[in-house]
Structure formats: C-alpha cells, structure tokens
Amino acid sequence: MASPGGIAVVGASLGGLRAAEQLRAAGWERAITVYGDEPHLPYNRPPLSKEVLAGEAPAATTALRHRPSIADVEWRLGTAVESADLAARTLTLADGSVHAYEGLVAATGVRPRRLPLPGGPPRHVVRTLEDAAALRAELAEGVRVLVIGSGFIGCEVAATARRAGCEVTVVAPETEPMMLAVGERLGRVLRRRHEARGVRFRMGRLVSQHAADYVALDDGSECGADVVVEAVGSLPNVEWLGASAGVDLTDGILCDAQLRIGGLAHAVAVGDVARFPNPRYGALARRVEHWSMPADCAKHAARVLVAGLSGDGAASPHDATPFAPLPSFWSDQVDVRVQSFGLPGVGDGVRLLGGDPDSEDGDVVYGYYLGERMIGVVALGGARAVGMAGRYRAELMALPEAEPSSRSGV
C-alpha cells in the first residue's frame, strides 16, 4: 500500500537525522519519513572505535540528540529499502511494501569492505554498535590482534586494543599509516607515536592468506593472530538505487554541484554515500567520509530539495551558491589526536608550521599546499595545536580563482 507521500529519507544515521532537521529548517512542513535498516535510532559512530570499544562509554551515550522540530518525523527502523523507482517516486521495502514519496534524500552511507580471503582467526569490522560490541568482547590482556589497514579506523582500533593490553600489529600496503589522509610525513610521526606505545607496524605488506591462528603476508612471513580486524575501506550502499536508470553509482551516488541525484529536482544525497564536486578542490566529484560532512550536506541539500519541490527550483538562490564545504575530520588514537581541516590528501607539498615532529608527545601542525595555495592543515595534539591550526582558517576558506569554464553554467 502506498503512503501519502512527503519526503522520504533513506538511511537513519547521522546524515538522515541532519537531513530531517534541515528539511524543517528549510521550511518543509509536511510529512518526513526516515527509513533505516538498523534497529536503532541514529547513533554516533566515532565512539565505536574509541570509547565504546574500550568499554568506557555505555552504548547509550552514543545516542544523537534530535532537534524539537523533528518530533513528528516517522522513523521506520529495522527494515531496508530494497529498491527505488526515481521516475514513479516510490520505494519498496524489504517487507515488500511500496511507499510513495514526493522528495527523496539518500543517506545510506557505506559498509566495510571485506577481504576475499576465507578462513583464519575470528574476523571483525567496526561500523555498527553490534560490530563494536563483538570486537570488544575479544579484547583482553595478551590477545594478539592483527589490524589490516592503517586508515583512521585501523589506527584507532589498534590504539584502543593496545591500551586494553593486547599485542597489536597493523599490516597495510602504504609506507606510513593514515598516509592517504595526511601524507607520508605526518604518517611517520603518527607511526612513531604508536610504536612508542607498543603498537607494531608491518607497512608495505599485504595479507595473502588467513590460517587458524596466524595470517600470512605477501613477503612469505607469518604474523600470529587470535583476532583479525579488517579496516580496509568501505563500499557505498547504493544497490537499492540500482534499477533506477541514469544514475551513476560508481563509488557512491554521483551528485551535481547542488547535491541533486541525476539532475532531478526531487532527489538529493548526503553524507558518506554522496559523491559531489567541491569547487575548492577542482571539478572532480569525490566522496568524503568525515563526520562533519552529513551536516554540511544536509543543510545545502535540504534547501535545494525544498526549493525543487515547491517548483521554483530553477529560480532557487542556491543554484547560484555552489556547495563548497570545508571538509574536516578528527581521529582519536588513544592519547594521540589528529585534527584535519581542508583536504590535505590532494596537496603536493607539506610544510611544518609548528611543533617538533621528533617528539613522542606534544603538538605538531602541518600545512598542505597545492602549489602556493594552502589546501589543508593538520594538527596533532591538543587544543593548543587546534588553536594554531585555526589561524589558517581564512586561508583554507578562500576559494581558488574561478576558472572561466566553471563559471559558465552558473
């Protein structure tokens, strides 16, 4: 049976929550229904690899607060959206029911990529509350934990497991941890800090085989492991849009500069699943898996959607305002905190702006440049380092000189 319509938000996590709030802020007064396959109301994922995994935060503290404006939103939890028909504007749920909508927000995020290696020690990922609880049950003094992948989740899990008394080894193909996000120099500083706290690294290596109580690496060596954690990136949850013709679903949902899906006035995407161009960093559309992004996306996408649904989409002032968020992320690796503003990973030069990279503690701030233009700053350490980074805000916020071609369509 079809329900009356309104706006359907698919994905009931940070992006879905912020979208609902921002739809109300943008003046949408009619129905909003949020569909989610997890049984929970939106919760905060960052603590899952930190406080929750360490057993320091009761799961309840991960609940995300809701603005009063969305008290009347309907939450349809515990059932996946199987498919969408963007032309007919309907959703089909796993239970077979069909739901009509006027406007759609896609906020389905990502899921962990898994390695195609069968067998081996118990293998974990960390994306959901249940994942974190299952891994936490394994962490104890002396347990050998092998973390595959040295991105921010891998490094956080390694640090948390080490503090729980585990023997921790990180295996990854890059030369330094967090390299894709913050580059080699800061990656090296990070690795040294982790090593000083007892985490071992096998960088430049791939896992080639899982056995009962060890993992074989591609150089023929073996690494004893009681527990394996796979932190090897993610796959966007796009399959439910698969049958909708004309939408590019390669690595997320391709959106235009206004976060619209396939140029439609009645469908937008937000958060980890959205791939969109950011005029700060050229024309290339990217996904950004940072916690701050769902909020930034939701604010823009909600206005665009509400304007689109009220029929004045073309005249919307937001068409003239490109969506140009300043990405930022933080990562807590026990007592080492990384704070990033901008998109350091796309830079071609790095400069030390302050601090001593050779110390095992203390604040360090690096600037990332594309030619002479600063495009990122990363602070390692506490609030002082962030304060230092804050001095570069104006530089990071400045848009590059617009190229004539990118102006024409606006």
Add this chain to the structure above:
Amino acid sequence: MLKVTVDLDVCQDHGQCVFAAPEVFTLDEDGHLAYVESPDEALRADAEDAADVCPLQAIRVEG
C-alpha cells in the same frame, strides 16, 4: 535573543566549533575555549552550524 551555552565538562577541545563559527568560538594560545554567550543575531547560522559539528553535542543554541 540568541543564547549560546557550552557544557565545558563535556567539551573535548575538538575545535570544530572554532572553524564553523570563529566569531563565536575561539581557542586561545593555551588551548582554552572561549565563546560569546549572546552573539549578534547575524551569527545565528554560524552558531547552529557549530552546534551541529560538535562531536560531543556540547553546544546549545537557544532563543
């Protein structure tokens, strides 16, 4: 009137608010958070953005 409050017992100095709303929130040389409790109405959107990006949900914007 616009009123901003931060629960400093909860705050963990992520500084996301400083980047979102530098005219409302600042971190001084020693890393102490300072903020304007009754910012100008013109800063409402910035203050709300800051509340949204606080990982600890420590910021409240009322009024």
